[in-house]
Amino acid sequence: LCNANVDESLNHLFLECPFAVQCWAMINIQIIPQLNPFQNLQSFKDQLGVPFFMEIIILLCWAIWKAWNDLIFRQENPTIQLTKNNFRGEFQLLLLRAKRRYFPWIEQWIANLA
Numbered sequence: 001l002c003n004a005n006v007d008e009s010l011n012h013l014f015l016e017c018p019f020a021v022q023c024w025a026m027i028n029i030q031i032i033p034q035l036n037p038f039q040n041l042q043s044f045k046d047q048l049g050v051p052f053f054m055e056i057i058i059l060l061c062w063a064i065w066k067a068w069n070d071l072i073f074r075q076e077n078p079t080i081q082l083t084k085n086n087f088r089g090e091f092q093l094l095l096l097r098a099k100r101r102y103f104p105w106i107e108q109w110i111a112n113l114a
C-alpha cells in the first residue's frame with residue numbers, strides 16, 4: 001500500500017504503512033511508533049474508550065486488508081475514503097449481531113465518523 005521498500009509484515013501493513021496510519025487517523029486513533037504492537041492495541045483501547053473497541057480494531061484491520069487485496073489482485077488503487085466506506089459498511093453489519101444495550105453507543109460512534 002506504500003512505496004517504501006520494506007518487508008511486508010503484519011506490523012508494517014497494519015501499523016507502520018503510511019496508508020494504515022491514515023486509516024487509523026480517520027477514526028481518531030493515533031499510532032505511537034515507539035510502542036510494540038500489543039502496547040499499541042492497549043493504546044487504541046484507551047483512545048477509543050468504548051466497550052466494543054475490539055470490534056472497531058478488527059474491522060479496521062479487515063478494511064485495510066481488503067484494500068491491500070484489491071491492490072494486489074485487482075490492481076485497484078486504495079483510497080482512504082473507499083477504505084472508510086468499507087469500514088462503515090462492515091460496522092453497520094455488526095449491528096445485526098451486537099448486543100442491544102450497545103446499539104446507542106455504536107450508532108452514535110458510527111454517526112461521528114462522518
